[in-house]
Amino acid sequence: MTRIKIDPVTRIEGHLRIEAEVSGGKVTEAWAAGTMFRGIETILEGRDAREAWIWAQRICGVCTTVHAIASVRAVEDAVGATPPPNAELIRQLIAGSQLVHDHVIHFYHLHALDWVDIVDALKASPASTASLAQSISDWPLSSTSYFATVQTRIKTLADSGQLSLFASGYWGHPAYRLTPEQNLLMVAHYLEALEWQRDVIRIHAVFGGKNPHPQTFLVGGMASPVDPNSPQAINPESIDFLQQLIATMDTFIAQVYLPDALLLASAYAEWTRIGGATRNFLTYGGYGKGPVSDTATYLFPRGIVRDRDLSRVDAMDQDKITEQVARSWYTYTAGDSVALRPPDGETNPAYTGPSTPYEWLETDQKYSWLKAPRYGGEVMEVGPLARLVVAYASGVSEVKSGVDRTLLKLGLEMPALYSVIGRIVARALESQIVVDRLAGWLDALQQNMYSGDLRIADTTKWDRSSWPKSALGFGPHEVPRGSLGHWVEISDGAIKHYQAVMPTTWNASPRDAQGQPGPYEQALVGTPVADTTRPLELLRTVHSFDPCLACAVHVLDAERAGERRRVTVAPRR
Amino acid sequence: MFVGQTLPERLEERGVTRRAFMSFCGVMAATLALPASYRTAIAEALMNVRRPVLIWREFQDCAGNSESILRSPHPDVAQLVLETLAWNYHELIMAGAGEQAEAMSTQAVRDLKGEYIAVIEGAIPTGEGFCTIGGRSALDLVREVAGNAKATLAVGACAWDGGLVALGPTGGQGVQDVVPGASVVNLGGCPHNPANTVAVLVHYLTFGEMPALDQYNRPLFAYGDLIHDQCERRAYFDAGLFVEEWGDEGHRNGYCLYKMGCKGPSATFNCPNVRWNDGTSWPVEAGHNCIACASHEFWTNASPFYEALPNVEGFGADVSAQTVGLAVLGGVAALTAAHAVGKGVQGAAARRSLAAANRAPAAAPADTADPKQKETTGDENQD
Numbered sequence: 030m031t032r033i034k035i036d037p038v039t040r041i042e043g044h045l046r047i048e049a050e051v052s053g054g055k056v057t058e059a060w061a062a063g064t065m066f067r068g069i070e071t072i073l074e075g076r077d078a079r080e081a082w083i084w085a086q087r088i089c090g091v092c093t094t095v096h097a098i099a100s101v102r103a104v105e106d107a108v109g110a111t112p113p114p115n116a117e118l119i120r121q122l123i124a125g126s127q128l129v130h131d132h133v134i135h136f137y138h139l140h141a142l143d144w145v146d147i148v149d150a151l152k153a154s155p156a157s158t159a160s161l162a163q164s165i166s167d168w169p170l171s172s173t174s175y176f177a178t179v180q181t182r183i184k185t186l187a188d189s190g191q192l193s194l195f196a197s198g199y200w201g202h203p204a205y206r207l208t209p210e211q212n213l214l215m216v217a218h219y220l221e222a223l224e225w226q227r228d229v230i231r232i233h234a235v236f237g238g239k240n241p242h243p244q245t246f247l248v249g250g251m252a253s254p255v256d257p258n259s260p261q262a263i264n265p266e267s268i269d270f271l272q273q274l275i276a277t278m279d280t281f282i283a284q285v286y287l288p289d290a291l292l293l294a295s296a297y298a299e300w301t302r303i304g305g306a307t308r309n310f311l312t313y314g315g316y317g318k319g320p321v322s323d324t325a326t327y328l329f330p331r332g333i334v335r336d337r338d339l340s341r342v343d344a345m346d347q348d349k350i351t352e353q354v355a356r357s358w359y360t361y362t363a364g365d366s367v368a369l370r371p372p373d374g375e376t377n378p379a380y381t382g383p384s385t386p387y388e389w390l391e392t393d394q395k396y397s398w399l400k401a402p403r404y405g406g407e408v409m410e411v412g413p414l415a416r417l418v419v420a421y422a423s424g425v426s427e428v429k430s431g432v433d434r435t436l437l438k439l440g441l442e443m444p445a446l447y448s449v450i451g452r453i454v455a456r457a458l459e460s461q462i463v464v465d466r467l468a469g470w471l472d473a474l475q476q477n478m479y480s481g482d483l484r485i486a487d488t489t490k491w492d493r494s495s496w497p498k499s500a501l502g503f504g505p506h507e508v509p510r511g512s513l514g515h516w517v518e519i520s521d522g523a524i525k526h527y528q529a530v531m532p533t534t535w536n537a538s539p540r541d542a543q544g545q546p547g548p549y550e551q552a553l554v555g556t557p558v559a560d561t562t563r564p565l566e567l568l569r570t571v572h573s574f575d576p577c578l579a580c581a582v583h584v585l586d587a588e589r590a591g592e593r594r595r596v597t598v599a600p601r602r
Numbered sequence: 603m604f605v606g607q608t609l610p611e612r613l614e615e616r617g618v619t620r621r622a623f624m625s626f627c628g629v630m631a632a633t634l635a636l637p638a639s640y641r642t643a644i645a646e647a648l649m650n651v652r653r654p655v656l657i658w659r660e661f662q663d664c665a666g667n668s669e670s671i672l673r674s675p676h677p678d679v680a681q682l683v684l685e686t687l688a689w690n691y692h693e694l695i696m697a698g699a700g701e702q703a704e705a706m707s708t709q710a711v712r713d714l715k716g717e718y719i720a721v722i723e724g725a726i727p728t729g730e731g732f733c734t735i736g737g738r739s740a741l742d743l744v745r746e747v748a749g750n751a752k753a754t755l756a757v758g759a760c761a762w763d764g765g766l767v768a769l770g771p772t773g774g775q776g777v778q779d780v781v782p783g784a785s786v787v788n789l790g791g792c793p794h795n796p797a798n799t800v801a802v803l804v805h806y807l808t809f810g811e812m813p814a815l816d817q818y819n820r821p822l823f824a825y826g827d828l829i830h831d832q833c834e835r836r837a838y839f840d841a842g843l844f845v846e847e848w849g850d851e852g853h854r855n856g857y858c859l860y861k862m863g864c865k866g867p868s869a870t871f872n873c874p875n876v877r878w879n880d881g882t883s884w885p886v887e888a889g890h891n892c893i894a895c896a897s898h899e900f901w902t903n904a905s906p907f908y909e910a911l912p913n914v915e916g917f918g919a920d921v922s923a924q925t926v927g928l929a930v931l932g933g934v935a936a937l938t939a940a941h942a943v944g945k946g947v948q949g950a951a952a953r954r955s956l957a958a959a960n961r962a963p964a965a966a967p968a969d970t971a972d973p974k975q976k977e978t979t980g981d982e983n984q985d
Binding site for chain 1: 653655660661662663664665666667668669670672673674675678679680683684687688689690692693694695696697698699700702703704705706725729730731732733734735736737738739740742765766767769770771772774792793847848849853854855856878879880882883884885886887888889890893901905906907908909
């Protein structure tokens with residue numbers, strides 16, 4: 030039995046630590062710990078609820094926009110503001126392009142180097158790489174001279190003796206299985222994706238002035254005016270520009286990302302049997318045709334699949350969502366073994382971990398800054414795989430046909446998706462499904478514009494005196510990493526209480542009061558480890574969830590008025 | 603510190619022409635507010651430098667500043683990473699993890715003491731356990747990395763003054779507050795604008811020193827001018843034409859956003875000129891009011907974001923922008939003071955602001971600064 034750790038887990042957002050027991054070349058037990066806390070509890074209290082989204086957006090700069098959308102939805106739900114169709118369409122365009130953009134960055138820049146040996150790419154034949162590229166895709170950047178140029182670029186870097194970001198990789202590790210040509214192909218696309226992500230995200234700049242952290246959301250709508258006759262608004266010229274960006278996005282997904290994801294799935298087939306986590310999947314659903322309340326039109330349905338049973342989908346009842354802190358560095362007023370619903374949630378940080386510098390966490394006690402979300406006490410996986418599973422079980426035709434076609438192509442059956450590779454494939458399929466919707470949403474916006482509907486905000490609820498004296502709201506959003514929910518309580522126009530439960534909190538959660546490990550911790554068990562000093566395989570399993578730790582650690586909970594909460598710091602010495 | 607081939611050699615090998623390279627140098631000269639003739643000086647300097655080592659460390663952050671540098675158009679991030687710098691540590695995107703990753707940072711500190719460039723993102727907590735990496739505290743790490751660097755760039759609001767993290771229970775602080783001896787350049791903004799950060803790096807590579815800084819150690823080329831002065835909607839302000847309601851005719855026609863709460867008259871930044879995402883737009887152009895995200899302790903000073911700044915009405919084109927800025931600031935402070943009642947954390951932020959104002963050398967002619975306001979607000983518009 031060997032105890033190993035990875036800290037920091039890199040190529041993620043935020044600060045994550047993994048500790049694991051390894052025996053017989055496999056992980057037998059694992060612990061996931063969020064090691065950073067910002068805790069911005071008190072600052073929302075008393076603030077104008079209309080600006081909650083500006084603060085909430087800063088929960089994460091990788092998942093930029095997602096907290097802004099969940100936040101305005103929560104406040105709108107509370108005060109009864111109804112965004113007009115144009116605002117809903119602009120939100121869909123921002124959210125959809127963010128999801129696709131984020132998945133591509135995850136695949137190439139955060140995950141690929143777990144599978145791709147960049148140094149081995151130097152051995153590739155550019156001509157054979159060109160043949161390989163042309164055999165799997167019509168993507169035009171596939172000539173021998175192109176791959177020779179990419180190879181020279183990497184060789185120059187290697188010859189300099191300064192490999193920059195690539196200096197610390199596990200190159201030559203026996204778990205790398207791609208041919209030199211496959212490696213060179215993926216390295217070329219890694220570099221192309223860097224350029225692509227910078228280019229296509231200008232969709233957000235058009236609507237919101239900048240990315241990260243676009244600045245255009247409003248309680249009741251959006252601040253991007255629409256007017257076919259004004260150069261200062263979304264007009265035919267900007268629609269044309271957006272169409273070009275969407276086309277660029279679409280082509281790259283179809284011709285580069287999807288073929289590359291399938292290439293990895295074929296080359297690493299054994300990873301379809303590794304990394305399955307809990308057997309339960311949860312989604313809030315989203316990407317419908319109208320307001321968020323119109324769940325019937327959702328592209329990804331709301332629901333729960335239990336025990337991988339695709340014959341039934343249970344309804345999702347937000348009242349069954351709770352968070353526990355039995356193994357997290359927080360205390361609850363009523364005792365640390367209770368489970369609290371988000372509207373009653375508390376965030377009282379109380380660090381009891383080892384004093385720094387430390388070698389090991391005390392994993393038999395409290396060991397993470399993440400709380401443990403549970404649904405009716407059960408562990409749930411959220412994210413692209415959960416969305417795919419729930420949509421498949423619900424019979425959504427484009428999801429069903431996409432999944433069946435892909436499984437057939439890979440020679441796999443449905444259970445293969447409950448794995449590390451399954452999450453990679455789910456993410457790529459979902460990107461294709463969402464990118465296909467972007468042009469339609471933009472068309473609808475254009476139609477409204479030409480038909481004279483220029484409304485972008487429900488201004489009847491802008492004046493806070495129109496709000497109920499006190500109100501509760503729930504803002505759900507399906508975001509790249511899974512189901513995100515914001516809960517707000519408003520009193521006299523100001524925020525009284527705010528809680529958010531994040532996708533990565535679900536997936537990276539520590540154990541709960543019953544001792545149930547979270548999804549990462551479950552998925553890691555059984556992951557092979559060829560070399561305990563270079564645990565590349567652990568990174569594969571963890572990265573397949575696309576961790577986002579800044580989101581996961583509670584950052585933005587306003588306290589209830591009158592309940593003073595203080596930080597207590599009591600490290601054991 | 604500098605290794606390998608020169609930049610043009612590396613660029614030439616991947617087919618970047620001298621003409622394209624010179625064009626990049628021209629963009630840099632413009633961003634740095636240098637005369638166009640400096641293009642040649644920048645080119646000559648870049649032609650001869652070897653890749654300096656850069657260590658990018660994240661602490662209490664949202665990675666928004668990391669994502670922002672990924673959107674850098676000139677040069678793009680691949681060129682930064684592969685050709686311009688030896689980008690040896692960056693949690694968000696580096697290949698290695700765990701001990702192998704940490705070794706890249708500790709090696710730079712040990713072998714290149716006083717030679718490498720540090721970039722810090724996020725606030726730094728002083729309490730135990732709030733931010734640890736590899737079992738070490740953020741405070742320990744930032745003192746080691748920033749304390750031994752040739753220069754440190756604090757990118758984004760959190761690394762500069764603690765940002766919104768400073769307002770929470772961990773009281774996270776900016777780099778200059780926890781590593782007092784470090785040579786820090788602050789690049790405020792939420793996030794920082796990569797065009798400015800790259801320009802600072804280019805200036806450093808060209809002239810061997812950082813560009814001229816203001817009293818907050820921010821580069822003057824980026825933070826020297828009022829947003830209100832550079833705003834394309836300024837003529838509407840002067841003409842008294844305002845957006846009155848979201849989506850109204852004035853909003854659709856690009857009228858001034860002052861009444862919707864725009865903080866452009868109280869903030870300095872080159873946002874309207876450099877813009878974002880390869881010059882695509884900036885928030886005011888897109889239709890939303892400025893939230894002054896590049897100004898000092900903006901979360902405290904600029905919220906409530908949808909309340910109009912008081913005391914701006916009545917100023918027309920004949921009144922200098924400097925005066926407008928000064929007059930406005932008293933109002934922001936008053937609003938802030940009203941909001942901060944009973945808030946200990948914000949009281950602490952205000953005290954730090956005062957301390958910062960006091961230690962700042964007078965960067966502007968004394969006759970334009972109102973000492974009374976400097977004491978109460980500590981904002982940047984006294985310069």
